[in-house]
Amino acid sequence: MIVSTGFAVIRPKEGLHAGFAGYLLQSDGFVGEVVANSVGVSYPAINASALVRIAVAVPPLEEQQAITRFLDCKIAQIDKLVVRQQRLCERLAEYRAALITNTVTGKIDLRRFETLQKNENINK
Known part of the structure; x- marks a missing residue:
């Protein structure tokens, strides 16, 4: 169209x-x-x-065909990687949303995180 x-x-x-x-x-x-x-x-x-x-x-027809096959193959590989990365980004966004929800509703115990954070500051 x-x-x-x-x-x-x-x-x-x-x-x-x-x-x-x-x-x-x-x-x-x-x-x-x-x-x-x-x-x-x-x-x-x-x-x-x-x-x-x-x-x-x-270029000659045979070379055009070879170039087309090469580009078709490489572009298909790139497209698969793009889809995989998009899925990963979606999963990370879901994880982020769940993390925020679980943290603000008290489902995650922050006391351990605060202890780890204090230890990191001491080791710097």
């Missing part, structure tokens, strides 16, 4: 792997060129003629 008044449909031609094209269009170099060639203040946009003039390096 596209929610915009301006967009460009970019279809890969023969010799350009669709997955590679997708990554290429997300690359800093390509995005930088689009931004540099955009006009307008409140809604900057690039016109079609400027868009098609952006030069990009396109």
